[in-house]
Amino acid sequence: MxxxxxxxxxxxxxxxxxxRETSTLKELVLARGRxxxxxxxxxxxxxxxxxxxxxxxxxxxxxxxxxxxxxxxxxxxxxxxxxxxxxxxxxxxxxxxxxxxxxxxxxxxxxxxxxxxxxxxxxxxxxxxxxxxxxxxxxxxxxxxxxxxxxxxxxxxxxxxxxxxxxxxxxxxxxxxxxxxxxxxxxxxxxxxxxxxxxxxxxxxxxxxxxxxxxxxxxxxxxxxxxxxxxxxxxxxxxxxxxxxxxxxxxxxGLREWGSGDATIDAARLLGADGAPREQVLAGEPLTLEIDVTARVPVAPPRLHVEIRDDAGVLVAEDGAGLGELGWPAGGGPVLVRLDLPRPPLEFGRFHLRVTLEGADGTGLLHTVDDALVFVVYPDGEGRGLVRLGGTWEPGANEGVR
CATH class of the missing domain: 3.40.50.300 (P-loop containing nucleotide triphosphate hydrolases)
Structure with a gap:
């Protein structure tokens, strides 16, 4: 040959x-037929x-x-x-x-x-x-x-x-x-x-x-x-x-993608304020998430869902949008969508982005991409933890306080 x-x-x-495993002759005889x-x-x-x-x-x-x-x-x-x-x-x-x-x-x-x-x-x-x-x-x-x-x-x-x-x-x-x-x-x-x-x-x-x-x-x-x-x-x-x-x-x-394929997520990019792709960012700096989607066959406008998870797989943040209002091509073809984040709440860590396309009624999985992006956020000061609260401190009413 x-x-x-x-x-x-x-x-x-x-x-x-x-x-049931048997390891001895006695066990084999006693368990016969069972x-x-x-x-x-x-x-x-x-x-x-x-x-x-x-x-x-x-x-x-x-x-x-x-x-x-x-x-x-x-x-x-x-x-x-x-x-x-x-x-x-x-x-x-x-x-x-x-x-x-x-x-x-x-x-x-x-x-x-x-x-x-x-x-x-x-x-x-x-x-x-x-x-x-x-x-x-x-x-x-x-x-x-x-x-x-x-x-x-x-x-x-x-x-x-x-x-x-x-x-x-x-x-x-x-x-x-x-x-x-x-x-x-x-x-x-x-x-x-x-x-x-x-x-x-x-x-x-x-x-x-x-x-x-x-x-x-x-x-x-x-x-x-x-x-x-x-x-x-x-x-x-x-x-x-x-x-x-x-x-x-x-x-x-090792599976990273699955779905019917009627519409697909082709690419995802994280952009800084200057429009350049980023894999490492400072906490709080403005970011834009761009996602390329393609309708492979004529299909009703799906819903796009994004999840951000940490290295342990814990869900940190999520968001979604119906693509019918974002230029979905009724007859099929590509479309680019953007999610602007003027001040992201992420404080410190390595994060993974999962992107999913599902049917307009929330059923029928068209495409999911795990680890569509992996990026690192560094604190801009002494911050700790995965996310920042982002609130504002103000004095409270002091009447009656001793």
């Missing part, structure tokens, strides 16, 4: 789930062909079978029916720190993990310095990995997978952990792998990451292929699946 090619034909995978065993089909008749050098995204709701399909391609599990064939060496990062021994040092785990993935010791030694440098763990590589933070785990796991010189790279929610700088490094390394002709299969709830990396995407729904084609269309269909869910569970895995 050609290195880098993937061929899955009629793949199905069944799991047997027990309501364990509530249930068959769960994670995948049903899935066929997928990937050519060498392709970058394919797998998208879908939680439980749709994305990670199961990735594990079948990796050879970690076998299909119940059908067949999966992969050409060449496979590098995978399917779970944070998978294959690490907590009591081994980072150095020992690099050699252990590389050996598990088919590399000879001499090959691992050749790439060792690159792996450690990429993971930024020069000062911690000889410490037990149980002392590592989740970010350090992530960096080391990704570095090992990325420097294996594999023909196929499998990535499952690889950007859900790690800071923005590390995510940029990951994208850069994956881009190099892609330019060198490597095949990538990428699972993520982050639509922007999938569109940036993949030209083709497969949408899975309840274990079956619902769509296989252009990434943009796959993402649009995926968002429509989420349209009725106000707060999808997938947000914790």
């Amino acid at each position: 050609t290195p880098g090619a993937i061929d899955a034909a009629g793949v199905a995978r069944r799991f047997v789930v027990h309501a 364990t509530g065993a249930q068959e769960v089909w994670a995948l049903r008749d899935v066929s997928l062909q990937v050519e060498p050098g392709e970058s394919v995204g797998l998208v879908g709701r939680n439980g749709s079978g994305k990670s199961t399909l990735l594990r079948l391609v990796a050879g970690i599990i076998k299909p119940t029916r059908g067949r999966v064939a992969v050409g060449g060496r496979v590098g995978s990062l399917l779970e944070l720190g998978a294959g690490f021994h907590p009591d081994f040092t980072g150095r020992e785990n690099v050699f252990l993990n590389g050996s598990i993935q088919g590399l000879r010791r001499a090959e691992i030694r050749e790439r060792f310095d690159e792996i450690v440098h990429f993971a930024e763990l020069e000062d911690a590589i000889d410490r037990p990995v149980r002392t590592y933070s989740s970010g350090m785990y992530m960096r080391l796991g990704f570095a090992i997978a990325a420097f294996l010189q594999a023909d196929v790279l499998l990535l499952d929610e690889v950007f859900a952990v790690g800071d923005e700088a590390f995510q940029r490094k990951c994208f850069g390394r994956i881009a190099q792998f892609k330019q060198a002709g490597g095949t990538i299969v990428f699972v993520s709830h982050d639509a922007a990451a999938v569109e940036r990396l993949c030209t083709r995407a497969v949408l899975l729904r309840e274990g079956e292929v619902a769509f296989d084609g252009g990434t943009h269309e796959a993402i649009a269909r995926y968002r429509r699946q989420l349209a009725e869910d106000v707060d999808p569970a997938e947000r914790s895995a």
